[in-house]
Structure formats: C-alpha cells, structure tokens
Amino acid sequence: MSKEIQNSFVFGEGLTPSLYFFERDLAGRGYLLIAGVDEAGRGPLAGPVVAGCVILRQGQVIPGVNDSKKLTERQRDVLCRVICAESADFGVGVVEADEIDRINILQAAKKAMILAIKDLKTLPDYILADAVTLDINIPQKNLIKGDARSATIAAASILAKTTRDRIMVAHHERYPEFGFAGHKGYGCKSHMDAIKKHGPCPIHRMTFRGVK
Numbered sequence: 001m002s003k004e005i006q007n008s009f010v011f012g013e014g015l016t017p018s019l020y021f022f023e024r025d026l027a028g029r030g031y032l033l034i035a036g037v038d039e040a041g042r043g044p045l046a047g048p049v050v051a052g053c054v055i056l057r058q059g060q061v062i063p064g065v066n067d068s069k070k071l072t073e074r075q076r077d078v079l080c081r082v083i084c085a086e087s088a089d090f091g092v093g094v095v096e097a098d099e100i101d102r103i104n105i106l107q108a109a110k111k112a113m114i115l116a117i118k119d120l121k122t123l124p125d126y127i128l129a130d131a132v133t134l135d136i137n138i139p140q141k142n143l144i145k146g147d148a149r150s151a152t153i154a155a156a157s158i159l160a161k162t163t164r165d166r167i168m169v170a171h172h173e174r175y176p177e178f179g180f181a182g183h184k185g186y187g188c189k190s191h192m193d194a195i196k197k198h199g200p201c202p203i204h205r206m207t208f209r210g211v212k
Contacts, residue, residue: 019065019151022141026126027058033088035124036152037116037134039109040068040160044185045195045211046178046204047168049100051093051112052159054083055124056152062086067147068157073165080162083155091119092163101207110134116156128153175201 026034039051056062064071064079071079084090093115095108103111113129114136126139130146130153146153165184172181178194178201185191185203187210195204195211204211 031126033124036156037113038130038157040164046185050164051116052156053091053116054155055089057088068161091116097205
C-alpha cells in the first residue's frame, strides 16, 4: 500500500472497518499495546495446540488479514510473513500432546495462549482473546468468534495456524505412515485407518476418542 493510502486508514477505516472496531475503541481509551491472542489445534488427534499473539502498530492495517479458517494455506503463509515482519510484536506458545493428555485440551489451549503472551518482547496493556478468559493479570476482553471480529485476533489466528501446520509437516518426516503433512493430525479416514494399522505414535493425544 502507498503511504497516501496507508494514511487514509486508521485502524481499518475504509477497509473491513468492523475488524478494527475493538482496537479503535481501546486506542481511544488510551491503550497503546493491544494484543490479540488465538490458538490452533484443539480438535486434532495428534500434535500440539499452538497459540499466537500479535500486537499491531498503532493505526496499522495489514490487507487480507482475516479469520485463518477463511484463508487458503498460501494466503496464510504470505500473511504470516508480513505479520512477523511488520507487526509491533508477536509471540508463539506451544503445548505438546502429552501435556494436553494431562491437563485437558481447554487448559492446554489457555496455557499456550499465556505462553504466547509471555513470548512477546513487551507485555501488552490490553488483551483481546478468542473465546476464553485467561488467568493473567492484564486487562482483557473475551470475544466469541474473535478471529472473525478483531484484526489482532485474526492475525494471531494466522500465526498460530501457520506455525502449527509447519510443526505437523516436520512430524510427517518422522512418522510418514500417518500422513500428518496432509491432514495435520485431524481425524480423517486415512488418519484413523493409519492409527488402526500402526497404533498411535508419540505425538498422538492418548485421551482423545479415536486414539485411546
């Protein structure tokens, strides 16, 4: 975007403005470091749950940012590079399958989100979280379907999904018989058939139906 076009957008005015409503409101109330946090990987039978946390610069608009589920893999990859290069700050949190089995997936998702926040270089002064309330001493707002309502949460969802997909592709190299590069650990027929044939591998979630 040209500088002239960039200057015409303040928290997305004129460009999907609804995605910037919460950021614009919080900035008007004096919050300078507004972090969006979201996770990827609650549903799969294998692999970690991964959270992303993103702080956009004041007035920053990243064209194309949206709920990661509405984007193609290529779009997510491109946007993830832009988010990491141009946002004010970003962090990632990962909770592995064995810990998911110990503490349950909801608690693991919340832990990954807190780890992502703590991975930032500077702690935010406000958090917009997707559908959960976090046990952290920072003012926050819980937004149902937040990745479709907030640009910072959407950016975090892209970071989380892209990071997790890359982790699962790496696991495919170790356990090619399960096809993790394709389904990323979700319970599709080919994955279920592989579990029946080979038994679970070390990154499977042993407490999940379809594995245990």
